Structures are given as structure tokens and as C-alpha cells.
Amino acid sequence: MDSPTATGSGHGAGHYVRIWAVLLGALVVSLVLGAITNSPWAIAIIFAVATAKAALVLAHFMHVKLEPRWIRLIGAGAVAVVGVFFIGLVPDIVYKFGFVPGGIQSAQANPANTVAKLPPDAGRGATVYATFCLACHQADGRGKNGTLAADFVSDASRLAKPDSELLASIANGRQANGLSMPPWKDALTAQQRADALAYIRTQFGRKP
Amino acid sequence: MSSSAAATDLHAPERAGDYTSTGLPTGRVAIWWFLASEIAIFGGAVACYLLYRLHHPEWAEQAAHTVNAAGAFNTVVLLTSSLSAVLAHHAAEQGDGKTAARWINWTVLGGLVFLGVKAWEYAHEIGAGLVPAKSLFWSFYFLLTGLHALHVIGGMTALYVVGRGAARGQHLGRVELAAIYWHFVDVVWIFLFPLLYIAS
Numbered sequence: 001m002d003s004p005t006a007t008g009s010g011h012g013a014g015h016y017v018r019i020w021a022v023l024l025g026a027l028v029v030s031l032v033l034g035a036i037t038n039s040p041w042a043i044a045i046i047f048a049v050a051t052a053k054a055a056l057v058l059a060h061f062m063h064v065k066l067e068p069r070w071i072r073l074i075g076a077g078a079v080a081v082v083g084v085f086f087i088g089l090v091p092d093i094v095y096k097f098g099f100v101p102g103g104i105q106s107a108q109a110n111p112a113n114t115v116a117k118l119p120p121d122a123g124r125g126a127t128v129y130a131t132f133c134l135a136c137h138q139a140d141g142r143g144k145n146g147t148l149a150a151d152f153v154s155d156a157s158r159l160a161k162p163d164s165e166l167l168a169s170i171a172n173g174r175q176a177n178g179l180s181m182p183p184w185k186d187a188l189t190a191q192q193r194a195d196a197l198a199y200i201r202t203q204f205g206r207k208p
Numbered sequence: 209m210s211s212s213a214a215a216t217d218l219h220a221p222e223r224a225g226d227y228t229s230t231g232l233p234t235g236r237v238a239i240w241w242f243l244a245s246e247i248a249i250f251g252g253a254v255a256c257y258l259l260y261r262l263h264h265p266e267w268a269e270q271a272a273h274t275v276n277a278a279g280a281f282n283t284v285v286l287l288t289s290s291l292s293a294v295l296a297h298h299a300a301e302q303g304d305g306k307t308a309a310r311w312i313n314w315t316v317l318g319g320l321v322f323l324g325v326k327a328w329e330y331a332h333e334i335g336a337g338l339v340p341a342k343s344l345f346w347s348f349y350f351l352l353t354g355l356h357a358l359h360v361i362g363g364m365t366a367l368y369v370v371g372r373g374a375a376r377g378q379h380l381g382r383v384e385l386a387a388i389y390w391h392f393v394d395v396v397w398i399f400l401f402p403l404l405y406i407a408s
Contacts, residue, residue, distance in 0.1 A: 013295055020291040027283055034276070034406035038268070046402045054395045061294045061391045068232070071240045078244040082251030086259065093259040 011060075019060045026053050116194040125199030128192045133200075136181070141204035149181065152204040159205045166197055239385045243392050246359075250396050253355065254403065257348045261403075270345040271404060273338060278329050279405035282322050283397065289318025290394040293367070293387040296374075300383035305374040308383050312371035315390060319364040326357055349404055356396055363390045 030046045058064045064072060129137075136149035143149030150158050159166075170193045173183035184193055228237050261267050296311035333339075333346075340350045363386070370386040373379045 011298075013298055016291055016294045016298065020287060023287045024284065027280065027287070030402060030406060031276075031280055034402075038407070043407050046406055050398050050402050053398045057290060057391050057395050057398070061290055061394075062388050067236075067240070068230070070230075071232075071237070074240055074244045075247065078247035079251065081248060082255055085252060086255040089255075089259055090262075094262045 016060070019056055023053055023056060116189075116191040118191060120194040120198035122195070122199040122202040124192075125195035125197070126203075128188065128196040129199050132184070132188065133196060137200075141200065147179075149179065152200055156206065159201060163197065167193060170197065233381065235382065235385045239388050243389070246392060246396075250352075250355070253348075253352055254399065257352060257403065260344060260348070264344075267345045268407070270343060271407065273333070273336075274349065274405045275329055275332065276405050278325050279401050282325050283401050285318050285322050285325070286394045286397050289315045289322070290391050292318065293390045296371075297384045297387045300374060300380040303380065305377040305380055308380065309371045309375035312367050312374065312383070312386075315387075316364050316367050316371070319360050319367075322360055323357060326353065352400055352404065356393070356400060359393045359396070363393050 026049050030049050033042045033046055036042075064075075137143045137152070138148065141152040142154065143151050145151060146155065152158050169181070171183060171185040171190075174181045188196075226234055228234050230237065292311045292314040296308045296315065299305075299307035299311060330350075338346050340347045366386045367390060370379065370382045374383055
């Protein structure tokens, strides 16, 4: 182990100036790349360059290499904690709908995504409704008396429309009277949209 | 421990307790321990930003409003101030407090220039309505750059105090500690610049 007092790298001032020049060169590379393209590989290179720059500063300006190993482990431990934090949250934040059964990922897996394969099922639809529609349409289907969303119960004209029209509204979204419903065609599969409509009809429709 | 009590030993104990039981000067253990906590602070904030950014590719449009030229200029300023900080450390190691103090002054000046440019950017952005409440991207932008700017101010203060001592030939061992902190602030910016400016 190095004597703990010998933190000097033994380098002359010229060495530090050379490192600085390399750092500036790396900056220019990132700037040029960033200016000509924003393709994913360019961004990957830009972050690789940033990591290399940080490593140069750590090694040559901060003299990390001359510290005892346990000091470096303290830093590495902190980095590892941040890494675990990041990886643990990726499913929740980056792929928000990733863990909803048959959520956004299955919608993407079926790009045409216009026909439901199975007959609509109100039971499955209840889950979709609870997850995606409840916030606006509410548990009683009245959308706070139509102030948040369409009121399926009091306004009979809503569910009097044919399935094809309602499914189109759900897929493409709707705007009226300052209220709006987002389009669901990318976030949900055709199956999920048909199931949700089946649930709405059985739950809130006029019983024949 | 082989604590070589040579005449050039900058970390020679001045008081009882100046060395830890590991044989390292207390200040060096403390500065690294402190930086580890800083990694958790900046790392946590940057990780959150990255997660949301990956979920919202459309933020690239908002990131395009940050002024690349100002960010690039400030990167040059910080890298250069790190160079003068390490040169101050180098001089202190050779027992030359006066030269160390001069290099430290350059580093502090670099910090001032950095903050001046940053203040101009903030004024420009806020004037254009790009305030923290505008969107999640701008919240993150002001959080990350603001936290970083506070660290720049803290580093400048520490360097200034250490530099005044060094000019009188006192506590030359502290020059290294303040410089290590300054380099860390530089490293954080090395990542913030591409995260908030270039990648748009």
C-alpha cells in the first residue's frame, strides 16, 4: 500500500495540462456528434464519452488510484445503491403499463390492433374499466353527473349508439363541451376495448 | 503504520485526532465519505430524471430549448477550473503555498464565470416562460442545475478559505481536500451537460 501521505501522483504540471487537453477534445467530439445527429447510437457514444471524461478526472485529478481500496469501495457502494434504485424502478416508470395483464406491450405486439379475437367479456372488461376508465367515468358510470366524463346511466343516448360507433369513440378518443377522452387505440388492445364496452353495457345499460 | 514523518509530510498531525485509526488523515476519509453521500444525492436525482426521460421521448423537444452553446462554454470553464485546482494541489504538495493560492484564485474565478453564465441562462429561460412549474422536464432541469449551482457556490467558498490559508503557508494539506471536492462538482456537470443539453 502506498504511504497514506503520498497522494501526489508524482506527475509534473505538464501531465495535468495534457489531461485537460484530452478532456476538451472529448467535449468537442460530443458536441459535434450531438449537432449532426440524435440517433440512439450517437447518444450512447456521447454518454460513453462523458463516462470516460469522468474516469479521467477521477484518475488523474482526484488521484483515486492512490487511495486505499476501502476508500474506493465507499464510492463504488454509493454508485451501486443508485444503480439498484434505477433498475428497480425501470418497470414502474419507464414501462408504466408493463405489468398490467395484456397492457401496452401486447398492444404494441399487435400493430393492426383493430379486431378482438375472443367474444367480448364483461368479466375481463371489469379489470380494464377499473384500471383505465374509472378515474373519469367513476364506479357508478355517471362520470360525476357528466362533469368528468360521459354519464352512461342518465344519458340513455350514449349506450343507444351501436357498438361500432362506441368502439370508434373509445379507440380514437372524443372531445365535447370542454371535456375530453384520450384515444385508447395505442394503450389498449382491441380485445381490451371490446371487453371494457361489454362491461359498461352490462353494468350501466338499460336492462331489456 | 508507516506514516513517514518526512519534512514534506503535509498531513503531519497538528492535533491529536488528525489521523484516523486507518492511518489516513481524518480530512481525506471525511471528504470521500462526504462525496459518497453526494453520489447518492445527485445519483438519485439523475436516476429519477433518466427514468422519466426514457418514458417520455417527447421531452427531447423541451431539452432542445436549453442553450447548448452556454452549456458547452460552461463545461470548458469547469474543466479548466479543475485544471487550476489540480495545479494548486500540485504546488501545495511542493510546499509552495503562494503558487497554490494563485491557482486557487483562478479556480474561484472559474466558478464565478460559471455562475454568471448560469444566471444568464436562467434569466433567459424564465423570461421565456420556461419555469419549474411549466413541465416535469423543466422541474428536473431547475432541480438538477440548481443543486449543482449550490455545490459550485459551496466549493468556491471552501476553496477561497483554503486559498487564504495557503497564501500564508498554512494548512497546505487542505488544498487537496478542497480540490477533490471541486473535481467532483466538475464530474457531476460532465454528466448533467449531455443529460440536459446535448441529448435533444
